[in-house]
Amino acid sequence: MRIVERLAAGYFCTPEDWKQLENWALADRRRAIAFDITAENVGEAIQAQARLLQAIYPTFTQFCQTRSNATPAGLLNTLWTLWLPLAVRLAKQCQAQQRPFVQGILGGQGTGKTTLGAVLTLILAHLGYPTLSLSLDDLYKTYSDRLLLQTKDPRLIWRGPPGTHDVDLGIQLLGSVTPSQSRTTDFYSPLR
Template sequence: MADLTDRGTEVGPGEFAPWPLLTMHLGGHPLDQAQLQQLLAWELANPERAAAWGITPANGPGQLQERLDWLQALAPRHGDLPLPPAPLEQCLPLYWQLWLPLALTLKQARDELNRPLIQGVLGVQGTGKTTLTLILQHLLEGMGYRAVGLSIDDLYKTYRDRQQLVQADPRLRWRGPPGTHDIDLGLTTLAHIRTAAAGEAVALPRFDKSLHGGQGDRSDPEWVRDVDILLFEGWFLGARPIDPSGFDRAPAPILTEADRQFARDMNAQLATYLPLWDCLDRLMVLCPADYRLSKQWRKAAEHQMKALGKDGMSDAIIDEFVDYFWRALHPELFIDSLKRDGEHVDLVVEIDRDRIPRAIYSPALAMI
């Protein structure tokens, strides 16, 4: 969620924007009933987003008042967010449209389950899924809930196992695609999180990408207790196999018959992850409006690292790296199908070039 700006505050002449009202509220001037109704009308004017957050004309005033109260309560903690320094007022569009309603949704889901909630977050490279999970941990802590993060990267097979894997299948020269993870480790971890007694320590796997010259290896686990919400994120987390015929005319960079066979094999490997996905209580898809933005974001991040005097990949290597992942699981095939999957996906957040939400909806409700 880098590059925060006030783009979300732009409106046309005569259009209503809620940000002055929210700023006034933060300044210690509670909204009156007329202003609250004005805010509710603005929310309901985006029916897909309103439905995703469960806002109706009947419950809207109560829902929005709760969000207003939490906005004010959490405002003093804004400076501790894992973000580049920015005034809270500049971040209001993200607080109001995504961060706070999502945190409140998770809080409610945890209360209804009466056990730890496992929330999945799928986000392709560069979408800010890791930053989002850190923000949610911070906000939920302020609400009195213990949230922890786990990445699909933390479930990579050991360095030794991956060396044996690449000998058996040289196409898996980079870690990341289906087949490079320890699914049993993931199943054991999620089961332990879900069933741990009060005060019982649970080991969260951790992976150090700097070991073995950047090849990476498993490191010491992080021990956690009394987890309310586990935020489980990854670039293909929750992705399900598609009809193999979809690869007959696949988009670039799936060009050759060897590319198509690799894509089919990775698609088949996804079936082995389904028991892990079945452990999710909820699944959110965070995706760019155009999947090709992922490559641009990766290049921008590497350029920034080089400007700071750090090592970074060249544009050519980034192209090769990202193309490799697109050959394995192409976003146009897998993400697009998930965005319509009302059975397994609870929430879709589409972001623009500046990572500002441009659409928020629930696939199941969008089909009604």
């Protein structure tokens, strides 16, 4: 990953470096397929990814300093191998649709869903795609509503079980997102 570290620092690659990055991108066949990287487009894809890395790295560094417990160097491999190509793929999907694009992120507690959403928001904003980041945590019923639910089932006082989310609010919120919304919004609602 020394090559990527040099790219992030703003240095140029040698032809040998580019070839090594291309070989690495094609080495994992499933990853290459997932991110639409082929032998025909690998050079262009890697160079575009390198330009994107250099463009967003100052903002990414600031993100790491203010919103992450990790250093930019500690997350550089994940940024290069997952977050950048995933953001590019999502941008292509957004471009192909005539309506807001919704992408869900599934994972257990503490697996990095919020970080992934925040980093994708950062990269997609740079690519010109406004985003709205919404967590299922933002849709819990109020504590007083859950107290009422507890009379039916004591487990429903806790957040998480079926019935503790405000499904109507979620549907209303998703329905209110329109293509004409042109500002990047990072939606966060404190726990109610």
